[in-house]
Amino acid sequence: MNLSVNIAGVELKNPVMTASGTFGSGKEFEQYIDINRLGGVIVKGVANKEWLGNPSPRIAETYGGMLNAVGLQNPGMEVFIKEDIPFLRKFDTKIIVNVVGRTISDYCEVAERLQNEDVDLLELNISCPNVKEGGVAFGISPQMAEKITNEVKKYAKQPLIVKLSPNVTDIAEIARAVEAGGADAVSLINTLIGMKVDVHKRQPVIANKIAGLSGPAIKPVAVRMVYQVAKAIRIPIIGLGGIMTGEDAIEFLMVGASAIAVGTANLLNPRATMNILDEIETFMKTKKIRDIKEIIGIIE
Amino acid sequence: MCVDKNVGRSSCKIIYNNQIAEGVYEIVFESASISSLAQPGQFVNLYSSIGSRLLPRPISICEVNTKEQWVKLVYAVVGDGTKEFSMLGKGQTIDVLGPVGNGYEVEACETSILVGGGVGTPPLLELAKRIEGKKLIYLGFRTGSYLVEEFKKYGEVQVATDDGSEGHHGTVITLMNQNNADGQRIYACGPKPMLKALQQWAGERNIRAQLSLEERMGCGFGACVGCVCKIKAKNELGYTYKKVCKDGPVFDAKEVLF
Numbered sequence: 283m284n285l286s287v288n289i290a291g292v293e294l295k296n297p298v299m300t301a302s303g304t305f306g307s308g309k310e311f312e313q314y315i316d317i318n319r320l321g322g323v324i325v326k327g328v329a330n331k332e333w334l335g336n337p338s339p340r341i342a343e344t345y346g347g348m349l350n351a352v353g354l355q356n357p358g359m360e361v362f363i364k365e366d367i368p369f370l371r372k373f374d375t376k377i378i379v380n381v382v383g384r385t386i387s388d389y390c391e392v393a394e395r396l397q398n399e400d401v402d403l404l405e406l407n408i409s410c411p412n413v414k415e416g417g418v419a420f421g422i423s424p425q426m427a428e429k430i431t432n433e434v435k436k437y438a439k440q441p442l443i444v445k446l447s448p449n450v451t452d453i454a455e456i457a458r459a460v461e462a463g464g465a466d467a468v469s470l471i472n473t474l475i476g477m478k479v480d481v482h483k484r485q486p487v488i489a490n491k492i493a494g495l496s497g498p499a500i501k502p503v504a505v506r507m508v509y510q511v512a513k514a515i516r517i518p519i520i521g522l523g524g525i526m527t528g529e530d531a532i533e534f535l536m537v538g539a540s541a542i543a544v545g546t547a548n549l550l551n552p553r554a555t556m557n558i559l560d561e562i563e564t565f566m567k568t569k570k571i572r573d574i575k576e577i578i579g580i581i582e
Numbered sequence: 583m584c585v586d587k588n589v590g591r592s593s594c595k596i597i598y599n600n601q602i603a604e605g606v607y608e609i610v611f612e613s614a615s616i617s618s619l620a621q622p623g624q625f626v627n628l629y630s631s632i633g634s635r636l637l638p639r640p641i642s643i644c645e646v647n648t649k650e651q652w653v654k655l656v657y658a659v660v661g662d663g664t665k666e667f668s669m670l671g672k673g674q675t676i677d678v679l680g681p682v683g684n685g686y687e688v689e690a691c692e693t694s695i696l697v698g699g700g701v702g703t704p705p706l707l708e709l710a711k712r713i714e715g716k717k718l719i720y721l722g723f724r725t726g727s728y729l730v731e732e733f734k735k736y737g738e739v740q741v742a743t744d745d746g747s748e749g750h751h752g753t754v755i756t757l758m759n760q761n762n763a764d765g766q767r768i769y770a771c772g773p774k775p776m777l778k779a780l781q782q783w784a785g786e787r788n789i790r791a792q793l794s795l796e797e798r799m800g801c802g803f804g805a806c807v808g809c810v811c812k813i814k815a816k817n818e819l820g821y822t823y824k825k826v827c828k829d830g831p832v833f834d835a836k837e838v839l840f
């Protein structure tokens with residue numbers, strides 16, 4: 283059975299990766315899972331400098347999902363390079379760095395600093411709903427999305443994935459723009475913007491008021507968007523949004539994703555990626571699928 | 583058999599799950615790993631069996647028995663998740679992950695003061711068992727008390743209730759003042775106003791206090807950075823955010839910024 287897939291020239295042993303922000307850099311998961319089994323680890327967002335993040339409460343439960351407004355708390359790229367890369371390099375898996383910034387030059391600075399570091403791919407996060415400046419602003423306008431992709435490409439040595447926001451009218455248009463800007467792959471979707479009110483206290487549950495919705499509640503939206511994007515561009519797609527089981531992952535592959543990422547499911551069960559991998563293998567065995575690539579994009 | 587590895591989210595068999603006060607339940611379940619690894623002040627994540635209710639419900643470990651391999655928790659029914667748990671019975675199972683968090687640092691001294699408020703009292707029980715020396719135990723409740731008889735095995739217990747239905751009519755802090763409570767170490771868990779008052783109380787007397795904090799959790803094991811609290815730091819802002827689930831829930835009172 284062959285589970286390997288290729289993203290922008292990087293060979294993943296299987297299509298299962300971890301979604302940014304839901305796996306840290308893997309340290310919290312080492313005691314629960316065999317990180318070597320993962321196709322890749324997409325680490326939490328890394329900025330040029332330390333970001334403090336948003337005040338608490340940052341989390342709320344919603345029906346079949348969750349809201350988060352972490353606000354990309356991270357210690358900055360130097361700490362990441364010193365501590366997280368050596369940790370992840372102990373394992374036989376690909377390292378994908380989620381790059382965040384407030385200005386185009388912030389993003390470029392991180393890409394440039396990582397040029398000679400041992401990482402496999404960069405993922406440009408232009409779609410985080412939880413930061414005031416930058417972030418999502420680049421992800422909702424095709425012109426801005428193309429421009430930032432083009433600028434960061436000048437500094438990036440590793441292939442560049444651009445992570446798309448679902449909070450747009452026409453996601454295919456944004457996907458085409460980043461492809462034109464030189465992206466090597468796209469990943470989608472980031473969280474949907476949501477809100478929850480505590481009617482007894484008459485105030486928003488999350489301190490930031492507005493937050494990102496993730497988990498199984500968003501899966502149909504994510505599948506639809508991957509399907510539309512697959513029709514619009516030629517570069518590979520990493521599909522994510524609400525994947526909880528192997529069959530969920532296969533849905534994304536069938537509509538055109540070459541690989542998938544598991545997000546919220548990691549938070550609910552640290553072994554989620556291992557279970558999903560097992561379920562994909564079982565599915566392939568029972569359906570007599572010898573190569574995972576046979577099912578990628580089979581939905582017309 | 584001693585299991586010295588945290589086994590992740592797993593299904594545990596319930597030995598019993600009984601109401602011990604109005605809306606307060608005591609659940610005991612089997613777990614070789616949690617019962618042998620647990621430290622006082624640590625907690626476990628409980629999970630709903632309903633797919634629409636995804637997030638962990640963090641509940642402090644009240645008591646463990648390593649030999650008999652059981653874990654006891656005491657929880658209040660406050661919402662849908664805890665209501666679901668309250669309906670479980672003997673022989674059924676519940677998904678649990680733990681132990682998690684950074685518990686109390688147990689320090690030897692002549693007299694320790696343990697202060698609990700409401701559902702903040704349970705974690706102090708395992709702690710009371712493991713601290714040596716004299717123990718002054720102050721327990722505060724809104725109304726009816728629970729666990730008081732268990733605590734009496736380990737120290738001198740004083741009860742305060744907001745409505746005066748039992749013990750002192752008022753807060754544990756006023757009761758401590760009234761009794762001129764004196765000791766070298768304070769261990770506390772309870773609602774924020776109580777912890778804030780204790781931080782000041784301990785500060786004025788220069789007594790080391792350890793406080794157990796609460797925050798909304800996304801994962802309950804350190805992965806999402808969703809559960810942060812403000813901890814004093816030497817930077818421009820004067821604070822930084824730390825994870826309650828991993829760096830805490832227990833912090834030194836001197837570090838916490840309420």
Ligand SMILES: Cc1cc2nc3c(=O)[nH]c(=O)nc-3n(C[C@H](O)[C@H](O)[C@H](O)COP(=O)(O)OP(=O)(O)OC[C@H]3O[C@@H](n4cnc5c(N)ncnc54)[C@H](O)[C@@H]3O)c2cc1C
Pocket residue numbers: 342343625637638639640641642643656657658659660661662663664665701702704705795796797798799831
């Ligand atoms: C470290 C820690 C230890 C705790 N120990 C105990 C204990 O020993 N006994 C006990 O009765 N309670 C304890 N709590 C509080 C307990 O976690 C909540 O009461 C419980 O999660 C409520 O769940 P629910 O579904 O009934 O409420 P709902 O309001 O329906 O829950 C909705 C969401 O909000 C979260 N939530 C609600 N209230 C709280 C709260 N106070 N703190 C954190 N998250 C909350 C839930 O986890 C869930 O994700 C502890 C909390 C923390 C953080």
Ligand SMILES: Cc1cc2nc3c(=O)[nH]c(=O)nc-3n(C[C@H](O)[C@H](O)[C@H](O)COP(=O)(O)O)c2cc1C
Pocket residue numbers: 301302303304326327350352354380407410445471472473495496497498500522523524525543544545546547800806808
């Ligand atoms: C707690 C949390 C933190 C996240 N942090 C990031 C981040 O740093 N960068 C990013 O690109 N996406 C981040 N995301 C979005 C996820 O990577 C993913 O796109 C989204 O949650 C949808 O997938 P899911 O439903 O499987 O979680 C975060 C999501 C969650 C729940």
Ligand code: FES
Pocket residue numbers: 798799800801802803804805806807808809810825826827828
């Ligand atoms: S709840 Fe996820 S890091 Fe604490």
